[in-house]
Structures are given as C-alpha cells and as structure tokens.
Amino acid sequence: DVKVTQSSRYLVKRTGEKVFLECVQDMDHENMFWYRQDPGLGLRLIYFSYDVKMKEKGDIPEGYSVSREKKERFSLILESASTNQTSMYLCASSLPRGGHGYTFGSGTRLTVV
C-alpha cells in the first residue's frame, strides 16, 4: 500500500546535467514537499507546494526548481547538477497544516559525479 512513490531509488548523474526527480502520491493530499537528508544536518526543506501550480521556497532552494502540474505529482528539478547536491532526497505529502502528519516516500539517493 505504497502511498508516496519516488520514481528512482538510486541515480548517478554527471556534473552539469539537468536532473528530474519525480514524486507521486495517491492520497489526494494538498501539500507536497521536497527535503534533502544529509548526515548531521537532518532534513532540510527545499521547496513545497500547497496546491496545483503553487510553490514556495523552503530553506535551501538555490540550485533547485519544482513543478506541480497535477495534484498528485511534484517534481524536483536540478537545473545544473553539482557535486554538492549529492544527497538523499525525500518527498512527502500531507493534508493542510500537517493534518495527521507527513507521509514520506522511500527516497532517491542521488550521486553527482
């Protein structure tokens, strides 16, 4: 009963490539989020969206953009991948104001070489 699906578990990309990370949820949640998870730094919010075509910058949006054309899908885009973007990327969704908490995807481990 997977509810938040991230399209890739592992990705290896070259510096300068444009990278797309996809996330789909089937719970009809309004809110969707992208975090990156790094050892010792915890989870840091990159971007979030509270409605279709709406987006808000999080704490570390530099070098990233997002797209939400449909309610169930939230894409994270690395315009020109760099080695410091090597990380675990987590997608999450929730009802408004967190509702009953976030539901997370299993994560995409991105390595930029």
Next chain:
Amino acid sequence: AQRVTQPEKLLSVFKGAPVELKCNYSYSGSPELFWYVQYSRQRLQLLLRHISRESIKGFTADLNKGETSFHLKKPFAQEEDSAMYYCALQDDEKLTFGTGTRLTIIP
C-alpha cells in the same frame, strides 16, 4: 525563526534500560510538535504527535512549554527501537526538523 535542536547525534542504551531522546525548540507561537522515526532501510514515518497525547510502541513525549522541550521517552528499551529519530515542529504548512539522533540498543 523556528528552530529544533536535538543535542545528541548518537545515543547508545542497553536493552531494558530507560531511553530519553532530547528535543528543544524555539518558536514564537503555540507549537505543534512531532517525533518521526526511520528504521534501517525503511522510509521515515510518524511516531507520535503531541496533540494526540498517545503512546506508540511504548514511547511517550510531553510538551514542556516552560523549558521549550519535547523529549521522547520509553521506560524499557527494546532492540527493535534502534533507529534514527527526528523531532519536528509544525510552522504553518511546513515542518522544521532537528538534525536527528541515532539510537542504538545494545543487547
């Protein structure tokens, strides 16, 4: 700005001993706080919310507004409690997470 602090990166506890994972926060409004857990090779999942005042897997957490803390406690640790634990603060539509504590239960 809101902030969540988990002072311990690593915590090792013997099986059967009490566990306390510390969480302190700074927030100007009325806080809504959560604990999330990530077991090995599993996705991050909600453990408990302060507003529900429930006990999940034997864990409890009490919000102390005077000390701005939301420590996670369990009276008797079990081996299956070994995991990464994150404290999180709800701010409008988004969660701010602490840096996490890796809990290891020693058999």
